[in-house]
Amino acid sequence: MANPPLAELRQVFQHVNGHCALNDLSLAVNQGDALLLIGPNGAGKSLTLRLMVGLDHPSAGSVRLFGQDLRHLTDARMNRLRGRLGVVLQGGSLLDELTVLENLLLPMRAQAQPRARLARAARLAITQLQLDGMEHQYPRALSLGQQRRAELARALINQPELLICDGLSDGLDPPALRDILGILKVQRERRGLSIIATDNGMLEIIGPDDRVAVLDRGRLLFAGTRADLEARSRDDLALRTLFEGHP
Numbered sequence: 001m002a003n004p005p006l007a008e009l010r011q012v013f014q015h016v017n018g019h020c021a022l023n024d025l026s027l028a029v030n031q032g033d034a035l036l037l038i039g040p041n042g043a044g045k046s047l048t049l050r051l052m053v054g055l056d057h058p059s060a061g062s063v064r065l066f067g068q069d070l071r072h073l074t075d076a077r078m079n080r081l082r083g084r085l086g087v088v089l090q091g092g093s094l095l096d097e098l099t100v101l102e103n104l105l106l107p108m109r110a111q112a113q114p115r116a117r118l119a120r121a122a123r124l125a126i127t128q129l130q131l132d133g134m135e136h137q138y139p140r141a142l143s144l145g146q147q148r149r150a151e152l153a154r155a156l157i158n159q160p161e162l163l164i165c166d167g168l169s170d171g172l173d174p175p176a177l178r179d180i181l182g183i184l185k186v187q188r189e190r191r192g193l194s195i196i197a198t199d200n201g202m203l204e205i206i207g208p209d210d211r212v213a214v215l216d217r218g219r220l221l222f223a224g225t226r227a228d229l230e231a232r233s234r235d236d237l238a239l240r241t242l243f244e245g246h247p
């Protein structure tokens, strides 16, 4: 039997403060996929990712992660699934009172791991994300680009199968963005990391056969390959505006 999608939304509705913020949304991400969610502010991108990582539950419909319906999971099983997932949320989520190294080790704190293994994982993440020399700094001493790299290092420390990032490129200048995209490209090529990301800054790491979903006011306007989207956008002004006109 084929493997189930890594993440899947089936006919999802999400009501927020009396309005329908996600309207009949179905999406699936398979092993090795890169999916970019794009759309204007308020389209529902962050809500979609919050559902996928189990931070919220939908008003109707179902969300599956690694084939498991999130609504019926015990905390212990949810924690096990989270171990297979790397997450970078919008707006930054490093804890100010912890050093970079302590922040990096947070996803591993629930695991009974020998200290040497923790140290090895941290060293690898620090090297991969070019954070050498910053291990004992506090987040406020880092630039925005360095903070984003530290968040990414934390998300990748468990060598996840699936990385979910919301607004990873927000506020980054082109060189800092290029660094981060280069790191993600390597992770995709070397170990088949699957990625779901929300912003157009990430367009550079997806090829013509990778997938794009276009959301507008909670509705899915398009889901298909980037090449299909580019072809469809030539004749569809609304789609073209959303695809090309969104920063």
Ligand SMILES: Nc1ncnc2c1ncn2[C@@H]1O[C@H](COP(=O)(O)OP(=O)(O)OP(=O)(O)O)[C@@H](O)[C@H]1O
Residues within 6 Å of the ligand: 016, 017, 021, 039, 040, 041, 042, 043, 044, 045, 046, 047, 048
């Ligand atoms: N906590 C909340 N309370 C009230 N409304 C919310 C909340 N979170 C999201 N919404 C609403 O849900 C809709 C979708 O928001 P969401 O943050 O998912 O959009 P987005 O596509 O990620 O936008 P952006 O590009 O600005 O990040 C918006 O209308 C937003 O106002």
